[in-house]
Amino acid sequence: MASEKVVTLTDGNFRSTVLEADKPVLVDFWAAWCGPCKMIAPVIDELANDFDGKAIIGKVNVDDNRQTASEYGIMSIPTLLLFKNGQVVDKAVGFKAKADLAKLINSHL
Template sequence: MAENVVEFTDGNFQSEVLESDVPVLVDFWAPWCGPCKMIAPTIDELANDYAGRVKIGKVNTDENQATPTNYQIQGIPTILLFKGGEVVDKFVGVANKAKFSAALDTHLS
């Protein structure tokens, strides 16, 4: 995991994501998930590109089951974009960096 990528857990999700002053991109993943591994470098790049403007992190769905259940995560990878504590965008499966950047840029303005 890149240094700018935050590890979100059931325990810190409220404070780190829902109460964040900046938009938060959350990658719901698991270590055994092939597509999750494919998208990981993109998440790392986004974390570096948007450092200081957007919080980017991951929830390991094997270790943290309450949060994915709360957001009805049924397949991984699922990436949710939060702003003001609310989900404002959702991506399921592997998507390219440009798609995420466009969504982030929209919610930064």
């Protein structure tokens, strides 16, 4: 079950939700057909709950939002980009453990 705390990001809301955010934003670029994306989805949900109020956790479906995926050069999924003050400050490609992603987020809080 997806967490209601995970923000659905689109080409239309990416700028206002991610680039203009006042806290770090972890963005999961994913697709419905991607096996590793399905594996990491529960981790993303847990992170959204764990970091509620401290960081924003969002997901971009690359099939539905090609402009944003292209703009950030997403070639493999899942790709997770961490934004702070509108800039990419960290990146992880492929399935990552929850502890690794939590450490990545914490290092930018």
